[in-house]
Amino acid sequence: xxSETTAxxxxxxxxxxxxxxxxxxxxxxxxxxxxxxxxxxxxFLYPVFLMKLLCFALFACAFNLLIxxxxxxxxxxxxxxxxxxxxxxxxAKAYGFTPELAVLVGAAVAGFQGWIFGWIAxxxxxxxxxxxxxxxxxxxxxxxxxxxxxxGEDGIQAIPRGALFGSISLYSDMNMYWFVAAIFLAGFLxxxxxxxxxxxQVLKAIRENEPxxxxxxxxxxxxxxxxxxxxxxxxxxxGGVKSLVFGIATLTDVHWSMSGEVVLMTxxxxxxxxxGPVVGAAVIVTMQNYLAExxxxxxxxxxxIFVTVVLAFRRGIVGEIANLLRVKL
Amino acid sequence: MLDIIENALGIPAPLLFGQLLLGLIxxxxxxxxxxxxxxxxxxxxIINFTHGxxxxxxxxxxxxxxxxxxxxxxxxxxxxxxxxxxTGVVIERLMISRLYKLDHLYGLLLTFGIGLxxxxxxxxxxxxxxxxxxxxAELQGAWDLxxxxxxxxxxxxxxxxxxxxxxxWLVIEKTRLGAYLRAATENAALVQxxxxxxxxxxxxxxxxxVALAALAGVLAAPIYSVNPQMGTNLIIVVFAVVxxxxxxxxxxSVITGFGLGIIEGLTKVFWPEASxxxxxxxxxxxxLARPAGLxxxx
Numbered sequence: 001x002x003s004e005t006t007a008x009x010x011x012x013x014x015x016x017x018x019x020x021x022x023x024x025x026x027x028x029x030x031x032x033x034x035x036x037x038x039x040x041x042x043x044f045l046y047p048v049f050l051m052k053l054l055c056f057a058l059f060a061c062a063f064n065l066l067i068x069x070x071x072x073x074x075x076x077x078x079x080x081x082x083x084x085x086x087x088x089x090x091x092a093k094a095y096g097f098t099p100e101l102a103v104l105v106g107a108a109v110a111g112f113q114g115w116i117f118g119w120i121a122x123x124x125x126x127x128x129x130x131x132x133x134x135x136x137x138x139x140x141x142x143x144x145x146x147x148x149x150x151x152g153e154d155g156i157q158a159i160p161r162g163a164l165f166g167s168i169s170l171y172s173d174m175n176m177y178w179f180v181a182a183i184f185l186a187g188f189l190x191x192x193x194x195x196x197x198x199x200x201q202v203l204k205a206i207r208e209n210e211p212x213x214x215x216x217x218x219x220x221x222x223x224x225x226x227x228x229x230x231x232x233x234x235x236x237x238x239g240g241v242k243s244l245v246f247g248i249a250t251l252t253d254v255h256w257s258m259s260g261e262v263v264l265m266t267x268x269x270x271x272x273x274x275x276g277p278v279v280g281a282a283v284i285v286t287m288q289n290y291l292a293e294x295x296x297x298x299x300x301x302x303x304x305i306f307v308t309v310v311l312a313f314r315r316g317i318v319g320e321i322a323n324l325l326r327v328k329l
Numbered sequence: 330m331l332d333i334i335e336n337a338l339g340i341p342a343p344l345l346f347g348q349l350l351l352g353l354i355x356x357x358x359x360x361x362x363x364x365x366x367x368x369x370x371x372x373x374x375i376i377n378f379t380h381g382x383x384x385x386x387x388x389x390x391x392x393x394x395x396x397x398x399x400x401x402x403x404x405x406x407x408x409x410x411x412x413x414x415x416t417g418v419v420i421e422r423l424m425i426s427r428l429y430k431l432d433h434l435y436g437l438l439l440t441f442g443i444g445l446x447x448x449x450x451x452x453x454x455x456x457x458x459x460x461x462x463x464x465x466a467e468l469q470g471a472w473d474l475x476x477x478x479x480x481x482x483x484x485x486x487x488x489x490x491x492x493x494x495x496x497x498w499l500v501i502e503k504t505r506l507g508a509y510l511r512a513a514t515e516n517a518a519l520v521q522x523x524x525x526x527x528x529x530x531x532x533x534x535x536x537x538x539v540a541l542a543a544l545a546g547v548l549a550a551p552i553y554s555v556n557p558q559m560g561t562n563l564i565i566v567v568f569a570v571v572x573x574x575x576x577x578x579x580x581x582s583v584i585t586g587f588g589l590g591i592i593e594g595l596t597k598v599f600w601p602e603a604s605x606x607x608x609x610x611x612x613x614x615x616x617l618a619r620p621a622g623l624x625x626x627x
Contacts, residue, residue, distance in 0.1 A: 123616050136609060139609035145605075256561075256565060263441075296453045297453060299452065307442040
């Protein structure tokens with residue numbers, strides 16, 4: 001049984017002494033750097049690039065909630081990310097929903113989908129869980145190819161950004177940036193809050209030793225399912241925001257390669273670290289941006305990064321730094 | 330007889346049997362690929378995400394042998410699995426073998442990364458559009474079965490795949506080597522204590538599983554066009570097949586593979602829109618009713 005969970009894959013639970021709002025002093029310092037970066041970055045970096053980065057960072061954080069804290073490797077998270085994008089884009093375009101409402105509806109649909117798929121997938125563990133989530137996501141991909149509302153190969157184009165609460169226009173990139181940054185920060189803190197709640201402690205117990213958690217009287221499947229729904233919902237938020245930023249929702253976001261990318265981002269940053277997925281998303285999105293004209297070599301490089309990280313530094317960037325400094329990040 | 334079928338179903342018999350044949354062929358590939366996955370999983374305890382890329386490599390090596398070496402289909406059927414299997418041995422020795430003591434998910438991530446690299450390299454080299462591979466002269470043409478024309482090559486694929494699956498089953502269930510293999514699957518340390526070189530056996534098993542994928546790739550080359558993405562989409566369906574069948578039994582994965590191919594073919598006749606998703610829906614239903622899979626042990 002122990003071999004089927006990711007026990008030992010991730011640093012064990014540290015004791016939470018000397019923490020403020022669940023953050024250790026090192027994490028608080030890192031959070032300060034992150035907030036300072038969010039506040040100043042749009043003045044010296046291209047806002048649209050930053051928004052893309054933040055969407056993927058939130059997506060990776062949502063994914064990390066499952067792999068890092070429950071030990072569940074979902075290989076089909078593109079299904080929730082992409083569906084959130086399609087629904088937000090469709091409701092904003094066809095029904096004229098305001099952006100915050102469109103994102104909420106997209107997230108709700110993604111969360112509902114996560115409920116159904118999670119309910120099916122948690123019946124198996126380990127690699128079977130990964131295969132099942134991948135297969136279910138591929139089913140969603142085929143549904144999106146054929147369903148009328150997704151626009152098939154063309155996707156949904158010219159999605160309006162609209163006006164926040166019906167009053168603040170988001171067509172200016174700066175306004176849109178603050179909206180995206182606020183959502184990202186809210187999602188990031190929400191995940192942090194979840195994993196430091198009593199519920200989060202039970203999740204970590206399940207990750208470390210599921211039979212033991214069961215024997216202590218926890219209905220582990222219910223805990224896992226709620227974590228899956230939360231993760232899918234937040235992935236849906238990330239997808240919805242992304243489709244509003246770019247005004248387009250396409251099959252790329254539901255394709256299995258997107259599921260692979262979010263795994264890569266989290267792995268590069270550091271599984272089970274709070275800041276790892278953010279750093280990982282920044283690294284991978286920046287890399288894709290600079291290497292865009294290299295075509296299929298990007299795939300080769302991504303594969304090479306996968307192999308290198310798995311073989312040489314499994315803790316990821318943030319995990320290795322935290323290990324060097326002997327702190328928890 | 331045929332009139333009765335046509336009248337009862339409202340579907341022309343050639344269409345029905347044509348799709349049934351296509352389903353059987355897809356089923357043959359599902360069976361061969363899930364068999365390779367099951368053999369590798371049994372001993373290595375990893376899911377080989379590179380399997381799709383190795384299927385694709387089989388087809389490409391067949392194409393290269395013909396285009397660059399002038400060696401035809403029959404040679405490819407022999408040489409391509411050996412070459413691709415050898416690359417599998419190298420991959421296992423250099424990379425996968427370092428991960429056995431770690432969580433199995435790392436094996437999955439590693440093989441996924443290797444698959445991405447292989448696919449990317451082939452896409453750079455050959456582009457995304459397919460390359461043609463001709464059906465060998467001996468297997469061209471079609472038989473008239475009275476109710477439909479049966480392309481000889483397609484019949485050959487089904488028969489050959491069945492023979493391969495049966496041969497694999499015989500080796501594992503009825504030979505001494507297979508007995509060692511099954512024993513090592515149960516308890517590798519004990520088998521090693523009896524003097525069997527288990528690490529070498531693991532390496533060769535991975536090579537054999539990969540060779541089986543490459544053999545399927547050679548069989549597929551004349552049917553589908555040879556292109557870098559041909560393995561990836563197929564392998565995700567095969568994962569669903571593996572989940573449905575469970576990896577406990579070899580005959581089970583063969584039966585599940587062919588059965589699901591046929592179901593998929595029939596869905597194309599009666600409800601074409603659902604044909605791409607039917608196997609995933611069946612997977613969900615099986616998981617709800619029998620989480621261990623149809624032939625799996627809990």
